[in-house]
Amino acid sequence: MQVPAGDLLQKINSPSDLKQLSEDQLEEVCQELRQYIIDVVSVNGGHFAASLGVVELTVALHYVLNTPYDQLVWDVGHQAYGHKILTGRRDNFHTNRVYKGISGFPKRAESIFDTFGVGHSSTSISAALGMAVASVYKGEKDRQHVAVIGDGAMTAGMAFEALNHAGIANSNLLVILNDNCMSIDPNVGALKEYLTDITISKPYNSFRSDLGYVLSKLSAIGPDALKYAKKIEKSIKGTLLKQSNLFEALKFRYFGPTDGHDVKHLVKVLRDLRDIPGPKLLHCVTVKGKGYALAEKDQTKWHAPGLFDKITGEIKKTHHEKPQPPKYQDVFGHTIIELAEQNPKIMGITPAMPSGSSLNLMMKAMPNRAFDVGIAEQHAVTFSAGLASQGLVPFCNIYSSFMQRAYDQVIHDVAIQKLNVVLCLDRAGFAGADGPTHHGAYDLAYMRCIPNLVVSAPMNEEELRNLMYTAQLEDAGPFVIRYPRGNGVMVDWQRPFKAIPVGKGRKITDGEEIAIVSIGTIGNEVTKALNELNTEGYYPAHYDLRFVKPLDEAMLHEVFTKYPKVITIEDGCLEGGAGSAILEFMADHKYNAEVMRLGIPDAVIEHGEQPELWAECGYDAAGIIRQVKAMEVKPNHHIIAS
Numbered sequence: 001m002q003v004p005a006g007d008l009l010q011k012i013n014s015p016s017d018l019k020q021l022s023e024d025q026l027e028e029v030c031q032e033l034r035q036y037i038i039d040v041v042s043v044n045g046g047h048f049a050a051s052l053g054v055v056e057l058t059v060a061l062h063y064v065l066n067t068p069y070d071q072l073v074w075d076v077g078h079q080a081y082g083h084k085i086l087t088g089r090r091d092n093f094h095t096n097r098v099y100k101g102i103s104g105f106p107k108r109a110e111s112i113f114d115t116f117g118v119g120h121s122s123t124s125i126s127a128a129l130g131m132a133v134a135s136v137y138k139g140e141k142d143r144q145h146v147a148v149i150g151d152g153a154m155t156a157g158m159a160f161e162a163l164n165h166a167g168i169a170n171s172n173l174l175v176i177l178n179d180n181c182m183s184i185d186p187n188v189g190a191l192k193e194y195l196t197d198i199t200i201s202k203p204y205n206s207f208r209s210d211l212g213y214v215l216s217k218l219s220a221i222g223p224d225a226l227k228y229a230k231k232i233e234k235s236i237k238g239t240l241l242k243q244s245n246l247f248e249a250l251k252f253r254y255f256g257p258t259d260g261h262d263v264k265h266l267v268k269v270l271r272d273l274r275d276i277p278g279p280k281l282l283h284c285v286t287v288k289g290k291g292y293a294l295a296e297k298d299q300t301k302w303h304a305p306g307l308f309d310k311i312t313g314e315i316k317k318t319h320h321e322k323p324q325p326p327k328y329q330d331v332f333g334h335t336i337i338e339l340a341e342q343n344p345k346i347m348g349i350t351p352a353m354p355s356g357s358s359l360n361l362m363m364k365a366m367p368n369r370a371f372d373v374g375i376a377e378q379h380a381v382t383f384s385a386g387l388a389s390q391g392l393v394p395f396c397n398i399y400s401s402f403m404q405r406a407y408d409q410v411i412h413d414v415a416i417q418k419l420n421v422v423l424c425l426d427r428a429g430f431a432g433a434d435g436p437t438h439h440g441a442y443d444l445a446y447m448r449c450i451p452n453l454v455v456s457a458p459m460n461e462e463e464l465r466n467l468m469y470t471a472q473l474e475d476a477g478p479f480v481i482r483y484p485r486g487n488g489v490m491v492d493w494q495r496p497f498k499a500i501p502v503g504k505g506r507k508i509t510d511g512e513e514i515a516i517v518s519i520g521t522i523g524n525e526v527t528k529a530l531n532e533l534n535t536e537g538y539y540p541a542h543y544d545l546r547f548v549k550p551l552d553e554a555m556l557h558e559v560f561t562k563y564p565k566v567i568t569i570e571d572g573c574l575e576g577g578a579g580s581a582i583l584e585f586m587a588d589h590k591y592n593a594e595v596m597r598l599g600i601p602d603a604v605i606e607h608g609e610q611p612e613l614w615a616e617c618g619y620d621a622a623g624i625i626r627q628v629k630a631m632e633v634k635p636n637h638h639i640i641a642s
């Protein structure tokens with residue numbers, strides 16, 4: 001739904017329009033920009049609190065910098081709505097994250113102002129440094145390069161790798177640390193405490209104010225005394241900063257902490273910084289959700305609240321007459337507590353997604369056994385491996401696409417050593433509105449090729465529980481369980497645990513002429529398709545593979561012996577995925593069937609609701625029906641009639 005923008009904002013079609021305004025008008029621009037974000041996100045959905053927190057910074061940056069020549073890189077990009085609105089996408093903003101609409105993150109193909117595609121966190125400093133070094137190489141002395149990174153994103157190893165390089169790279173790089181003390185959940189770790197310390201100004205700021213007092217006294221004595229005091233200040237400050245400031249120790253010039261909501265002051269500071277060469281870090285203190293009281297109060301809830309009434313703040317929920325199936329993440333969250341109550345070896349680990357994974361339930365119930373380790377997927381996996389090496393059974397829950405960060409850790413630290421780490425991959429398959437950076441498209445393929453791993457995918461909530469139960473049994477070894485974003489299919493899901501034999505699939509229904517082999521929850525689209533196909537006289541068999549490693553060879557022998565036509569379905573990439581595994585099996589055993597594989601093609605699939613994307617790739621129920629018919633399966637009207 002399109003909503004009108006304020007009078008000033010309506011006239012800004014690019015940063016050059018913004019630059020025509022006086023500094024005195026900037027506060028009004030900020031107010032209108034903030035209101036526009038509230039107006040549009042409340043009716044269209046999307047990330048919310050982070051963009052509100054950087055309104056002033058966004059306006060100041062586009063006012064001072066010569067974008068897009070000067071290069072501005074947003075970290076994660078969930079906070080870049082103001083940037084999008086000021087850079088020509090105001091009138092399209094209501095299509096944000098909608099199928100075929102604009103992306104929820106900066107994206108190079110969408111705008112020249114989006115210098116770098118993002119979605120995953122902690123890439124901005126490396127990317128901006130690459131741009132800055134390229135400018136040095138090309139002799140572009142006047143070009144500015146700015147990375148805006150949050151305090152949450154700064155907890156990642158990659159951000160530190162980039163700082164380590166940038167400190168000696170002698171290029172023109174400004175890192176703006178947007179410190180709001182929040183990740184999606186409250187930020188965690190020693191770095192967060194350090195940032196709080198320098199913000200509430202422990203040793204350095206008290207030194208500064210003491211020195212200010214001494215200076216004011218000396219200035220009363222005379223100009224020479226003042227000059228001398230300033231000299232001392234410079235030398236003490238240099239030494240003290242190097243010793244006490246982490247960023248100065250890494251050879252950055254540190255500025256701040258500064259008020260990230262004072263737009264005029266930000267303009268002044270950014271202008272000053274433009275003229276200082278080398279790596280610099282500006283520490284901005286902001287409030288996540290700034291300007292929307294409820295969001296300021298409950299920043300986690302308002303990170304991405306869904307649709308809401310902007311006046312009352314009521315978050316809109318679809319009303320259902322009957323109880324609804326739970327979200328898979330909640331099945332995980334409740335089940336791990338149940339299991340941990342029975343098995344004292346179980347621990348829970350999340351890299352910065354306590355609410356998203358529902359591990360927050362365990363963190364509350366068993367605080368000494370569940371850890372948020374920050375945005376640090378690599379560390380999360382190896383930390384889990386360390387726990388497992390001591391006989392514990394860690395459940396390390398990572399979104400499928402974020403697990404891509406920790407691939408070497410899975411191989412080197414978990415699989416080779418055969419450690420009993422349970423890797424729960426949430427948001428597997430299409431993630432939906434977050435789009436290609438967040439789709440969990442590749443996990444079946446990238447996990448399947450690693451020795452020693454068990455790789456599984458439940459078709460429903462009960463299966464998820466039973467796989468979690470199986471994975472924590474004695475000597476289960478490294479065990480992957482992948483499941484999607486969203487709700488399950490069972491209302492009565494909390495059934496007693498049953499162990500599942502590792503590598504054993506299940507036959508859901510026998511059939512005629514054709515078999516459909518699915519893996520994971522996409523199998524429920526097969527169920528829907530079969531209901532319709534049966535009414536037309538088609539009777540495909542349906543098998544749930546459950547494990548892509550090890551494969552249920554006995555079940556596959558049955559499939560290829562009984563059915564000349566086979567369709568495989570997965571909510572994952574076709575290249576190297578479950579269908580590929582079945583083709584390999586067929587070739588190895590010299591079966592000769594007609595096999596069609598359905599799944600995500602070798603292409604970047606954009607954002608949209610999950611069913612829209614399944615339909616686009618041809619593996620929603622309608623696509624499955626089309627595929628069965630396309631394989632010229634003969635309907636059996638005799639059975640319909642009986």
Ligand SMILES: Cc1ncc(C[n+]2csc(CCOP(=O)(O)OP(=O)(O)O)c2C)c(N)n1
Nearest residue numbers: 050119120121150151152153182183184352
């Ligand atoms: C590699 C990776 N892990 C996790 C996430 C999920 N995630 C998105 S935003 C966010 C919090 C970022 O915090 P911060 O950088 O401080 O930004 P803020 O939301 O506070 O503005 C997290 C954990 C991600 N996008 N990428």
Ligand SMILES: CC(=O)[C@@H](O)[C@H](O)COP(=O)(O)O
Nearest residue numbers: 076078119304356427434485
């Ligand atoms: C920006 C980001 O990476 C997260 O905010 C992500 O959008 C969360 O996804 P879920 O909504 O699926 O938890």
Ligand SMILES: [Mg+2]
Nearest residue numbers: 150151152182
């Ligand atoms: Mg933050």
